Amino acid sequence: MTLLKAVRGTRDLLPPETELWDRVETTARRVFARYNFGEIRTPIFEDTSLFSRSVGEETDIVSKEMYTWEDRARAQSEKSQSLTLRPENTAGVVRAYIEHKLGESGLLQKLCYIGPQFRRERPQKGRYRQFWQIGAEVIGPPSAGSESPLRDAEVLEMLASFLDELGINGWTLVLNSVGSSTDRPKYIAALREALKDKAPQMCADCQRRAETNPLRVLDCKVPEDQPIIETLPKIADFLDDASKAHFAAVLAALDACGVRYEINPRLVRGLDYYTRTTFEFTHGGLGAQNALLGGGRYDGLSEMLGGPRAPGIGFAMGLDRLILTLQAAQAESAPTLADAFVAPLGESLNADALALARELRRKGLQIELGDGGFRLKKSFEIGNKLARNIVLLGEDEQRSGILTVKHFATGEQTKIPRAELAQALRNS
Ligand code: HAM
Numbered sequence: 001m002t003l004l005k006a007v008r009g010t011r012d013l014l015p016p017e018t019e020l021w022d023r024v025e026t027t028a029r030r031v032f033a034r035y036n037f038g039e040i041r042t043p044i045f046e047d048t049s050l051f052s053r054s055v056g057e058e059t060d061i062v063s064k065e066m067y068t069w070e071d072r073a074r075a076q077s078e079k080s081q082s083l084t085l086r087p088e089n090t091a092g093v094v095r096a097y098i099e100h101k102l103g104e105s106g107l108l109q110k111l112c113y114i115g116p117q118f119r120r121e122r123p124q125k126g127r128y129r130q131f132w133q134i135g136a137e138v139i140g141p142p143s144a145g146s147e148s149p150l151r152d153a154e155v156l157e158m159l160a161s162f163l164d165e166l167g168i169n170g171w172t173l174v175l176n177s178v179g180s181s182t183d184r185p186k187y188i189a190a191l192r193e194a195l196k197d198k199a200p201q202m203c204a205d206c207q208r209r210a211e212t213n214p215l216r217v218l219d220c221k222v223p224e225d226q227p228i229i230e231t232l233p234k235i236a237d238f239l240d241d242a243s244k245a246h247f248a249a250v251l252a253a254l255d256a257c258g259v260r261y262e263i264n265p266r267l268v269r270g271l272d273y274y275t276r277t278t279f280e281f282t283h284g285g286l287g288a289q290n291a292l293l294g295g296g297r298y299d300g301l302s303e304m305l306g307g308p309r310a311p312g313i314g315f316a317m318g319l320d321r322l323i324l325t326l327q328a329a330q331a332e333s334a335p336t337l338a339d340a341f342v343a344p345l346g347e348s349l350n351a352d353a354l355a356l357a358r359e360l361r362r363k364g365l366q367i368e369l370g371d372g373g374f375r376l377k378k379s380f381e382i383g384n385k386l387a388r389n390i391v392l393l394g395e396d397e398q399r400s401g402i403l404t405v406k407h408f409a410t411g412e413q414t415k416i417p418r419a420e421l422a423q424a425l426r427n428s
Helices: 017-034 048-056 060-065 090-099 149-166 183-201 204-212 214-219 223-230 241-256 319-331 347-362 376-386 395-400 418-427
Strands: 045-047 068-071 081-085 109-118 130-139 171-177 275-283 291-297 312-318 338-344 367-369 387-393 402-407 413-417
Touching: 017 109, 017 130, 017 149, 017 319, 045 048, 045 090, 048 060, 048 081, 048 090, 090 109, 090 130, 090 312, 130 149, 130 319, 149 171, 149 241, 149 275, 149 291, 149 312, 171 241, 183 204, 183 214, 204 214, 241 275, 275 312, 291 319, 312 319, 338 347, 338 376, 338 418, 347 367, 347 387, 347 395, 347 418, 376 387, 387 395, 387 418, 395 402, 402 418, 413 418
Parallel strands: 338 367, 338 387
Antiparallel strands: 045 081, 068 081, 109 130, 130 312, 171 275, 275 291, 291 312, 387 402, 402 413
16 A cells, blocks of 8 residues: 655644744744734635736746636535635735725734645745745725835834844845836836847746736746846836835835845846835745745735725745744754653652652643653663653652752752752753
C-alpha cells in the first residue's frame, strides 16, 4: 500500500517549531493591539470574481495560481458558483468592510488577521502552496483620514517595531510609489509604447502582458528579460504633484521616527489594486524568496468591488518566512530546555511523581515527567536531552520531603526541601 504524504507544497508543523509560530503570533497580537487593531476572520474560500476583480485577471496569482472549482448547486434554490481558496486576505477584508457597511461609523477600521492562504506556486525554500499570513488593513472614508500619508508611515513604523521586538535583525524596508489612478494610465501608456519594440525579445508571458497589462511586465523574473526591463520608463517620472507630495510626506514621517528605508522605483508588486505607496521588508537570509512581507495602499479597491470610496493601506507578512528567519538565528543559540525532568525511581512512585510535576507546573515551571519503568541511566539520558535539571523521587525522598536534584550543566547534585524546589529550579 502506498503511504499517504502531505500534498506537494503543504506541510505539517510540529513541535518544537510550533512554539516559534506561537511566539510570532503572540508578538504580533501584542504589538498590533498597541495600535488598536481588532481581529477579523474571513472565510477561507470566496467567490472567484472577488479575486479576479481586485488582485487582477492578468496577475500570476489569478491567471496561474488559484485553487478554483465549480461548486455544484445542491438544491433548486441554489446556483452553481465558481469558488476559490483565498490566495490573499485583503480582498476578503474589503469585501467584508463593504458587506457590513463598516464605513458608516465614519471612523477608520483597523483590522488584522492570521490565517492560511493558497497559491499553486512552484514550491521551494520559503514558498509553499499553503502558507500563512499575518496581515492588517487600515481602511475608511476619506473624512476619517484614510488617505493621509501619516497612515502609511504609522503602518511602516509598526512593522519596524514588530520585527525589532521579535528579534529579527538585518531587515530592509524597500519603498516605492506606483502613483494614483490618474498617474497610472499615463505611465501604462508610456510602458505600452516602449514595449512595442522590446516585447518581441522578451518571454512569452511578457509578450502577452505588453498587450493586456504592461505593468505586470515589471514583475517578470526571467533573468534574460531583466536588462530590457531596466531600460523601461520609470513610474517616478509620471507621478503628479499630489502623489509626489504624498510620497515625500511618508518619507519625512519615517525619517522623523528613525525608520530606515531604501527606495526601489521598480517595486510595483504583483497585485493590481495598489495605488501610491508600495513596500516590502526583505531579509538577506531567505535566499530567492527574500520578501518577509509586502503591502501598500489601495485607494480604489473598495470602489472596484462596488463599495463606497474607502482608501486603505495594509500589509501581509509571510509567517513561514518569519519562522525560517528566526530558526536560522536560533540555530546559532542554545536550544530551550524544560526547567526539570522529574524521574520516579520505580513504578510504585509514578503517581507521586505526577503529583509533584503537577505541583511544580502549577507554580509556572516547565516540567517533563519520566517513568518509574525506566532504569536510572535511561532517566538521566532522556532528562539530559529535555531539561536543565533532573529531580529524583525515590522512597526516601517521598518519605522525607527532601528531593535530590542534579543540574546537568554543572554536574552539581543537591538536596532541596519540597517547599523550596520550585524557586531553586527557577533560579537554576
Ligand atoms: P503578497 O506580497 O502577495 O501580498 O504576500 C505577502 C507576503 O506573503 C509575501 O511577502 C510573503 O512573505 C508571503 N507569501 C506570499 N506567497 C507565499 C508563498 N507561496 N509561500 C510562502 N509565503 C508567501 C499580499 O498578499 C497582499 N494581500 C498584502 C497586502 C495587504 N497589501 C495590502 N494589504
